Amino acid sequence: MRKVMTSAELKLWNELRAHRLMGLGFRRQFPIAGYIVDFACPEKKLVVEADGCHHTETDAVASDQARTVRLEQDGWIVLRFWNDDIIRDIDNVCQHIVIAAGLGRASE
Template structure:
């Protein structure tokens, strides 16, 4: 996947974020990595359109964001909507999951990702 031009600081931030993951991000990454989910190839902490997304499947132009409680605050909701709109403008489909959903029901989260990717069947 070609890299989006980003300032070196942003790229360094993405690199450091790959080293320190939340428990929800780690649980989801263990399902997504190495094409484990129906052969979908995901990357983590990917720079796209001036943002760093949690997970991206370039082949399907699918972004998966893992949101903590801070994303429920009014300012964060507005920022997330703008971020999603910008990514969708570039043809990406954006899925958002709460940390709690991933930690409590990973199978349903994975099934939702598979369906959004246009694949059928259970993960």
């Protein structure tokens, strides 16, 4: 469990905390099935992960895939966003989260 957030995690957390995003209740560094996820909305069983460049390494990719499979087996929806996308386009990231939570729909 990390106390210091990356700049992308901090930016995302500022959008998610205190029910700021469509009233969704997110928790940070939340334990699920032996893992600690970056952000979780237990009510919607939604996990949001902020991934940096180290997630492109072979071992990390395999680990992330296994983690996602395990969480999905327990009924969680897992969303992964690159740190760069969070920093550059937080509005689109938030839109994807809202849609995944079932509170919005993709624009046509």
